[in-house]
Amino acid sequence: MAGISAAKQLLVNGYRVTVLEARDRPGGRIWTTQRLGVPVDLGAAWIHGDSRNNPLMKLAREHSLRTRATDWDETWLYKKGQGVIENDSDYELIEEKAQQIINRIHDLQRTASDNESMGNAINLLLESTSGSSIIKDGVRWWLSSEIEAVMGVNYKDLSLKYWDEDEEFDGSDLLLEKGYGNLIEKMATGLDIRYQHIVDKIQYSEGGTKVSGGWGSMEADSVLITVPLGVLKESFIQFTPKLPRGKLDSIERLGMGLLNKIVMRFREPFWPSDAHRLGLLSSTTLERVEFFPIPPLADSTVLLALVYGDFARRIEDLPKQQIVQLLLSQLRDMFGETVPSDVLDIMITGWGNDEFAMGSYSHIPPGASLQDCEDLSKPVGASLFFAGEATNRLYPGTVHGAYLSGLRAARQIELAHS
Numbered sequence: 001m002a003g004i005s006a007a008k009q010l011l012v013n014g015y016r017v018t019v020l021e022a023r024d025r026p027g028g029r030i031w032t033t034q035r036l037g038v039p040v041d042l043g044a045a046w047i048h049g050d051s052r053n054n055p056l057m058k059l060a061r062e063h064s065l066r067t068r069a070t071d072w073d074e075t076w077l078y079k080k081g082q083g084v085i086e087n088d089s090d091y092e093l094i095e096e097k098a099q100q101i102i103n104r105i106h107d108l109q110r111t112a113s114d115n116e117s118m119g120n121a122i123n124l125l126l127e128s129t130s131g132s133s134i135i136k137d138g139v140r141w142w143l144s145s146e147i148e149a150v151m152g153v154n155y156k157d158l159s160l161k162y163w164d165e166d167e168e169f170d171g172s173d174l175l176l177e178k179g180y181g182n183l184i185e186k187m188a189t190g191l192d193i194r195y196q197h198i199v200d201k202i203q204y205s206e207g208g209t210k211v212s213g214g215w216g217s218m219e220a221d222s223v224l225i226t227v228p229l230g231v232l233k234e235s236f237i238q239f240t241p242k243l244p245r246g247k248l249d250s251i252e253r254l255g256m257g258l259l260n261k262i263v264m265r266f267r268e269p270f271w272p273s274d275a276h277r278l279g280l281l282s283s284t285t286l287e288r289v290e291f292f293p294i295p296p297l298a299d300s301t302v303l304l305a306l307v308y309g310d311f312a313r314r315i316e317d318l319p320k321q322q323i324v325q326l327l328l329s330q331l332r333d334m335f336g337e338t339v340p341s342d343v344l345d346i347m348i349t350g351w352g353n354d355e356f357a358m359g360s361y362s363h364i365p366p367g368a369s370l371q372d373c374e375d376l377s378k379p380v381g382a383s384l385f386f387a388g389e390a391t392n393r394l395y396p397g398t399v400h401g402a403y404l405s406g407l408r409a410a411r412q413i414e415l416a417h418s
């Protein structure tokens with residue numbers, strides 16, 4: 001998204017732009033599959049915040065894309081042996097107590113040191129939560145969903161001080177009916193994109209740049225780097241001269257979280273037709289899964305499981321059948337024997353081991369701050385520029401953050417050549 005948004009902007013303003021893309025498709029961490037009979041987003045899925053200020057809303061309108069809001073109130077929680085939690089007052093109490101913990105975390109942030117993780121603070125607060133096991137486990141579930149799932153990491157890997165310093169757009173979270181890939185395809189139209197062009201060397205100087213890989217090489221006045229933070233962390237691309245120390249330090253300090261998706265197709269649905277999200281309460285969040293019917297309609301036969309943090313990393317090393325059984329066992333704890341013994345089809349993402357992503361999106365771990373995103377975004381001279389979600393200080397980790405970072409980089413390039 002960052003590369004495409006910058007390229008489009010520069011093209012419109014009269015620049016000659018070539019996009020070098022390692023994969024055989026556009027979109028990077030936006031990737032929609034049709035294999036299971038319905039469009040399923042294996043990467044980004046939601047437009048976060050349908051307010052007029054969100055630039056993606058303008059794009060969705062421009063391209064006449066149909067959207068569907070996720071109704072988070074239609075989250076159905078289950079407890080093993082007890083079935084669905086039906087009592088509205090339980091849901092209210094869970095949310096109220098979880099919100100109290102978040103408020104408490106905000107108090108602690110004021111005096112926290114830069115190196116403190118959120119792990120200890122939140123575990124102490126969770127331990128002191130009162131109420132029945134449904135309430136306690138519910139609060140744990142709700143918080144993990146609000147913090148760990150959103151950031152793609154476990155509490156221990158998040159900075160207590162800076163974890164939520166980014167901005168958000170107001171409004172509902174929207175899914176694109178034909179998937180995010182549809183938007184990318186429309187945006188990519190008219191651009192000179194060279195697929196399967198892996199870049200592994202960049203030489204730069206005030207006079208220009210040379211970018212090369214197994215496919216050959218190309219020279220340009222400027223080069224914009226939009227590879228994910230995870231790829232920069234691996235030093236997959238060799239820069240000559242080396243990148244400035246400050247930028248390398250920021251790359252090292254910032255964290256790359258992990259969210260993986262497991263999409264299963266069944267013969268028929270066994271979950272409630274009006275649910276948008278389903279979850280199993282448990283006394284730990286070690287193997288926590290959120291399930292989403294795709295699309296959230298009565299005739300859906302596809303269930304998407306979302307896993308994150310250490311569990312998402314572990315999933316990447318497990319055999320497919322073990323993952324299926326693990327998920328079916330959780331579903332059986334929720335829906336009993338109506339759950340079949342196998343799935344008709346399954347797709348499992350592996351963003352952590354994907355050499356062109358090396359993770360799902362960035363976050364602020366202990367020791368880092370949003371200043372690191374800012375430092376990452378700075379050009380090096382007049383020839384080397386940076387964009388991508390991790391370079392957006394205001395909206396890191398998101399598609400809108402990537403989009404806006406591309407526009408910012410395009411402006412920087414124009415300024416350097418004006």
Ligand SMILES: Cc1cc2nc3c(=O)[nH]c(=O)nc-3n(C[C@H](O)[C@H](O)[C@H](O)COP(=O)(O)OP(=O)(O)OC[C@H]3O[C@@H](n4cnc5c(N)ncnc54)[C@H](O)[C@@H]3O)c2cc1C
Nearest residue numbers: 001002022028029043044045046199360388389398399402
């Ligand atoms: C599972 C998952 C769920 C997500 N959910 C959401 C969501 O619901 N909403 C949201 O807003 N965000 C979500 N995100 C985050 C969002 O997808 C990203 O923030 C955004 O798409 C990043 O865009 P980008 O342009 O910065 O990077 P990318 O999309 O990663 O683009 C970088 C490009 O560089 C290419 N590349 C890498 N290495 C090389 C190389 N050596 N040579 C040439 N090309 C290379 C890659 O193939 C890729 O196309 C999710 C991400 C994941 C993985």
